[in-house]
Amino acid sequence: MTSRIYILLLLALTFSSCNLTTSPKVGALGDHAMVVSAHPLSTAVGLNVLKQGGNAIDAAVATQFALAVVYPRAGNIGGGGFSVIRLTDGSIAALDFREKAPAQAERKMFQDSLGNVVGELSTIGHLAAGVPGSVAGMWELHQKYGSLPWADLVQPAIDLAFEGFLITANEAEALNEKQEDFRQANHYRPWVVRENGWQANDYVNQPQLAATLSFIRDSGRDGFYKGIVAQQIVKEMQRGNGLVTHEDLQNYEAIWRAPLVGTYRGHRVISMPPPSSGGVAVLQMLQGAELLNVGRYEHNSTNAVHLMAEIERRVFADRSKHLGDPDYFQVPVQQLLSPDYNASRFADISIDQTTPSTDIQGGEVPYESPETTHFSIVDADGNAISTTTTLNLNYGCKVWVKGAGFVLNNEMDDFSSKPGVPNFFGLIGAEANAIAPGKRMLSSMTPTIVEKDGALKMVLGSPGGATILTSVFQTVLNVIDYEMTMQEAVSAKKVHHQWLPDQIKAETDAISLKTIEELEQLGHSFEFVDKIGRNDCILVREDGRLEGGADPRGDDKAAGF
Known part of the structure; x- marks a missing residue:
């Protein structure tokens, strides 16, 4: 079968999957299996793997590599992420393939001689890149759980990169927004730079990326972390004064x-x-929502939004103070999730007024000893995987590895460059998330799986920086408390509070004018935005069928059979 025919079949799968039903209220339905991802072609790749007898983890590997081709702003081999897995026997696992700081990284690397943070250093250019983890993560997933040959899972991405595809309007807009950054960050002209800009249905093929993926297909993780690709990464770092070395x-x-x-x-x-x-954070928020019975109030009503904001501001204050890489800092996870701690933490929330964020700090616990992408997959045997990966910002640090065809992350910005100074997303960090050699930066990625009565119920996750936490939190509430379908829960307008800045961020039309006025009277202020999150989730319905909720905020696609 030629590559061209294969891609046409993928397109056909995307739009004509067996037993697939869509409506404004109900997402794609599948009797046996489901894939939901950020792009129609990556969803089709994952679904085809499942139809060929692969399991959910096989499909996840293939979907991730396909996203690196068709969704380069966030899908990646130059970034990292996390996976949460639940097998059909009920066993669970979590894989951390988050990027790491290079060995030469140091605490004040983004500060000037006066101790001021130079923000652009951690967001654009070679110094912003951490050591990528995505290829190692996919290899590790396959080594432990894969059933189909590794090469068969990487090949679809190679075909897409070599043969090419037509970009969507959303991707054209994203590429056009970053043209100047691409020019600034690169010493040569990568394929993403185009003098007259990009338009929907422009044809893109990426032979250099196809070659890189071929090395990964043939040599596994060593095809990326050693050999020609590793040499290309290190040479790129040397050209731009980056820190990632062969040893890293x-x-x-x-x-x-x-x-x-x-x-x-x-x-x-x-x-x-x-x-x-x-x-x-999500488990803390859910404890707060249950304690305060948020679900008794109408969806996005004054009381519901107020209580969610009050819960969220306290949880984000705890995040700032206590969370970081557990291999480098003693993170008090069990204490933060203690029902006694959270009962006390949320006890001062009033239905009648706000608590200013200036009056809230990270809680005292006893220590013992915006752009990301997500996909959810359930296979015919009931195995489930929730995977979120990222480059951090759209197209990461904007540096394309010369000759290798992929863009590097700017995850170093997720560290606390200086205690008390916000990162790009406005998140405040402290000692727990300070820069250190080999350390993994704190993340907001939240791949999540929900069970009911010992059976699989939901597979959830979202991109969106700090809003990931609140998007997943609200999607859980939407299904459990408000009895929405998965598509309704995903599509529903979201709100967000992250402690600092002290304001509710809300999607346009998320809440009524009357509710806004009532919340302002309680002491809240607002920022309105077009989009919060991009949830791609799966629900096991009462009839046993799988419903895929693909977020309408992007090109996301759910498909099942």
Whole structure:
């Protein structure tokens, strides 16, 4: 079968999957399996793997590599992420393939001689890049759980890169927004730079990326962390005064960690532990929502939004003070998730007034000893994987590795460049998230799986920087408290509060004018934005069928069979 025919079949799969039903209220339905990702072609790749007899982890590997081709602003081999897994026998696992600081990184590397943070150093250019983890993560997933040959899972991405595809309007807009950054960050002209800009349905093929993926196909993780690709990365670092070395690449390892487990209204919630802040934060928020019975109030009503904001500001204050890489800092996870601690933490929330964020600090606990992408997959045997990966900002640090065809992350900005100074997303950090050689930067990625009565119920996750935490939190509430379909829960307008700045960020039309006035009377202020989050989730319905909720805020696609 030629590559061209294969890609046409992928397109056909995307739009005509068996038993697939869509409507404004109900997402794609599948009797046996489901894939939801940020791009129609990556969803089609994952679904085709499942149809060929692969399991959910096989499909995840193939989907991730396809995203690196068709969704380069966030899909990647130059970034990193997390996966949460639940197998059909109920066993659970969590894989950390978050990027790491290079060995030459040092605490004040983004400060000037006066101690002032130079923000652009951690967001644009070679110095902003951490050691990538995505390829190591996919390799580790496959080594432990894969059933189909590795080469068969990487090949679809190679075909897409070599043969090419038509870009969407959203991707054209994203490329056009970053043209000047691409010119500034690169010493040569990568393919993304185009004098007359990009338009929907422009044809893109990436032979250099196809070659890089071929090395990964043939040599596994060594095809990226050693050999020609590693040489290209290191040469690129040397050209731009970056820090990643051959030793950094060779020493990188993905790490299996124990998932965090909590409950919400009779459901078991499984999420990612540090260095992701997502699991701790969402489980804290859910404890607060249950204690205050947020679900008794109408969706996005004055009382519901007020209580969510009050819960969220306290959780984000805790995030700032306590969370970081557990291999470098003693993170008090169990204490932060203690029901006694959270009962005390949320006890001073009033339904009648706000608590200014200036009056809230990270809680005192006893220590013992914006751009990301997410996909959710369930296979025919009931195995499930929730994976979130990132470059940090759209197209990472904007540096394209010459000859290799992929862009590097700017995850060094997720460290606390200086205690008390916000990063790009406005998040405040402290000692727990200070820069150190080999350390993994704190993340907001929140891949999550929910069970009910011992059975799989939901697979969840979202991109969106700090708003990931609140997007996943609200999606859980939407399904459990407000009895929405998965598509309704994903599509529903979101709100967000992250402690500092002290304001509610809300999507346009998320709340009524009357509700805004009532919340302002309570002491809240607002910032309105076009989009919050981009959830791609799966719900196991009462009839046993799988519903995929693909976020309408992007080109996201759900497909099942």
